Amino acid sequence: MDKNAISVPRVVPRKIKEKYAVQSPRLVTTDEFLAPGHRACIGCGEALAVRLACKALGANVIIVTATGCIEIISSQLPWTSWRVPWIHTLFENTAAVASGIEAGLKTMIRKGKRPDKDVKIAVMAGDGGTSDIGIQALSGALERGHDFLYLCFDNEAYMNTGIQRSSATPFGASTTTAPAGKKSIGQTTWKKNMPAIAAAHDIPYVATACPSYPFDLMDKVAKGIATKGPAYIHILSVCPTGWRSATDLTIRIGSLAVETGIFPLYEIEDGKYKLSIDFPKLRPVNDYLKLQGRFRHLAEETLNEIQHRVEEEYAKLMAKVALTKGLNE
Amino acid sequence: MTKRVGIEISQAIGEAVKLANIDVVASYPITPQTHIVEHIAELVADGELDAAYIAVESEHSAMSACLGASAVGARAFTASAGQGLELMHEVLYVASSMRLPVVMAVTNRALSSPLSVWGDHSDAMAVRDTGWIQIFTENGQEVVDNVLCAFRIGEDQRVLLPVMIHLDGFHLSHMIEPIYMPEQSEVDKFIPPYQHPLPLNPDKPITMGAFGPPFIYSETKKAQEVNLTAAKEVILQCWKEFASIFKRYYHPVETYHSEGAKVLLLTMGSFSETAMIAIDTMRKEGKNVGLVKLRLWRPFPFYEIRQAVSHAEVLIVLDRALSFGGPAGPVCSEIKAALYNEDKKPKIISFVGGLGGRDITPDGFGEIIDRGIEISRTGSQQEFEMYGVRG
Structure with a gap:
């Protein structure tokens, strides 16, 4: 038997709040805006997430990308994987570039310098480009209320430069700049809660997503891009290279992140929290952790600590859901 | 007929930007640049200028937002100085490499530490190699005229490069001067609408x-280098056409009583005006001295500088920035490089002064010239001398 096989039966979600209408493949566009032939690693969850997000964004969009995996796999002079207008400038400034694009388009339309056609703007950045080096530009753009959708593809470390820790790296993970050793468990800090930081800007739409739930992801991207004002979606993107996991388990590991409560799927619409998938019982976190080499070194004691923290965070989220239940109704 | 108005130079830049009918301004406050973006904010708030005003959270984002705006074909402007220019340093390279003709007024300021909001050219020299067109000005009229020229030069399809207009912090930015503000109709004729050949468009x-x-x-x-060097022709054409409309003349290198002068002083920016007073006084005293003013810093005007100074015996270059541990002030280094292979060239003496807002008076320029002449005769153990510095 495969050592990675899951022995526990899968928990059936009580309620998947997906639009079943879009589950028919015929209703998902066969157009590919991220062309095949890019340079992503085998089993890359991020490339898959970008591809799905692009389907939901459609053709009428300008994409602004930060330096990082997405940029490196999809662009190399003189080629490109992009079938929509795409710009990359630097690492930390994507939200600011998007601000300028939005302001430029709006003003030019108002002054009759461009046809009056609503062009959407989407930002794509990694967890480093979002929660570390790009957080200032992002916070500024969210506060100013520019009309754009920010997509953070979170693979939980600086994967493009070789698996260095970021503020989004989970507790206990071994990375090249926070390696597990005789005196260290690896990452000693808890993952920065980036969706909560985005939500603290009181923007109209915040969500979490994962390509293991493709229709949920596409729904949220469609909703985010249609939102007037800033929207933020945090997308967990499994990285077999950095997580040291089997390349054929990308979808399964993404599902387990959700099923264990480590990465719950939810939306915050105008301040109202909604769980996208509500499980009657969360799976033990070890079901998720044991499939990844980056957690291989963890002792039972640390696993328990993680389990405890995940339950606590999940309870906090449920409390927010309960607290905002009647909001906007 | 255009009217001559007394106006603070920073406000006059705002008026020039309004005449250029920009689409986007992204700004972050930093002394001594703030009066420029404050005035633009007023113009936008009063509906006199139809532009998006993005009050960004840093200079890095100011330049980044300008990149985005320019990439969709909008006319974008910002202003900065000192630390702000340094913070946007890496973004400056992207603007020129991606051929986005953003225009920026730089009220030149010293760099920390110690903190100094006052003027010198350290910031301009630090961004020398970013691939921007850089033009220095010495009074309010030159600032206004060249801000207008900047849009036309940068947006020219043969150029498509960002342009910095340098004016000395406080010495120019905060001065009220009589300035001819061009008429809107003339400006509309002079600056064609910005048409990026390939903007971001679904x-x-x-x-x-x-x-x-x-x-x-x-x-x-290489393409970028060829492009920036070739931009000089377009700059010359632009100034020529500007002169035919507005009767004010600009050249990459300008001179004052330099013809036949055995000793030349070379300056950049607002100090040139004070230096002219010194030259007048010294010529009255019978000294054969002249002044050379370097206006176009990038692309560097090799031909014009050689023409202007090769006949002299001594060339004294005054820098307002230091190249720590280096051979001379940054401007002087380049002048030396430009003349090294010439058969006929003056002795070149390097001075650094006017750092962090320190004034140099007309008498001071006289002292620099006299000391320069002395060094040219006796030689010096130092690569360069700092003028008017204790210790």
Whole structure:
């Protein structure tokens, strides 16, 4: 038997709040805006997430990308994987570039310098480009209320430069700049809660997503891009290279992140929290952790600590859901 | 007929930007630049200028927002100085490499530490190699005229490069001067609408800012170098046409009583005006001295500088910035490089002064020239001398 096989039966979600209408493949566009032939690693969850997000964004969009995996796999002079207008400038400034694009388009339309056609703007950045080096530009753009959708593809470390820790790296993970050793468990800090930081800007739409739930992801991207004002979606993107996991388990590991409560799927619409998938019982976190080499070194004691923290965070989220239940109704 | 008005130079820049009918301004406050963006904010608030005003959270984002605006074909402007210019340093390279003709007024300021909001050219020299067109000005009229020229030069399809207009912090930015403000109709004729040949547009998707591996990076940089050097012709054409409309004349290198002068002083920016007073006084005293003013800093005017100074015996270059541990002030280094292979060239003496807002008086310029002449005769153990510094 495969050592990675899951022995526990899968928990059936009580309620998947997906639009079943879009589950028919015929209703998902066969157009590919991220062309095949890019340079992503085998089993890359991020490339898959970008591809799905692009389907939901459609053709009428300008994409602004930060330096990082997405940029490196999809662009190399003189080629490109992009079938929509795409710009990359630097690492930390994507939200600011998007601000300028939005302001430029709006003003030019108002002054009759461009046809009056609503062009959407989407930002794509990694967890480093979002929660570390790009957080200032992002916070500024969210506060100013520019009309754009920010997509953070979170693979939980600086994967493009070789698996260095970021503020989004989970507790206990071994990375090249926070390696597990005789005196260290690896990452000693808890993952920065980036969706909560985005939500603290009181923007109209915040969500979490994962390509293991493709229709949920596409729904949220469609909703985010249609939102007037800033929207933020945090997308967990499994990285077999950095997580040291089997390349054929990308979808399964993404599902387990959700099923264990480590990465719950939810939306915050105008301040109202909604769980996208509500499980009657969360799976033990070890079901998720044991499939990844980056957690291989963890002792039972640390696993328990993680389990405890995940339950606590999940309870906090449920409390927010309960607290905002009647909001906007 | 245009009227001559007394106006603070920073406000006059705002008026010039309004005449250029910009679409986007992204600004972050930093002394001594703030009066420029404050005035633009007023113009936007009063509906006199139809532009998006993005009050960004840093200079890095100010330049980044200008990149985005320019990439969709909008006319974008910002202003900065000192630390602000340094914070946007890496973004400056992207603007020129991606051929986005952003225009920026730089109220030149010293660099920390110690903190100094006052003027010198350290910031301009630090961004020397960013691939921007850089023009220095010495009074309010020159600032206004060249801000207008900047849009026309940068947005020219043969150029498509960002342009910095340098004016000395406080010495110019905060001065009230009589300035001829051009008429809107004249400006409309002088600056055609900005047409980026390939803006970001879903109707015609393009990729901007792909990465360049070793097999292609050098070619992109060569193209950029050829482009910036070739921009000089367009700059000269622009100034020529400006002169035909507005009767004010600009040249890459300008001179004052330099013809036949055996000793020349070379300055940049607002100090040139004070230096002219010194030259007048010294000529009255019978000294054969003249002044050379360097206006176009990038692309560097090799031909014009050689023409202007090769006949002299001594050339004294005054820098307002230090190249720590280096051979001379940064301007002087380049002048030396430009003249090294010439058969006939003056002795070149390097001075650094006027750092962090320190004034140099007309008498001071006289002292610099006299000391320069002395060094040219006796030689010096030092690569350069700092003027008016204790210790």
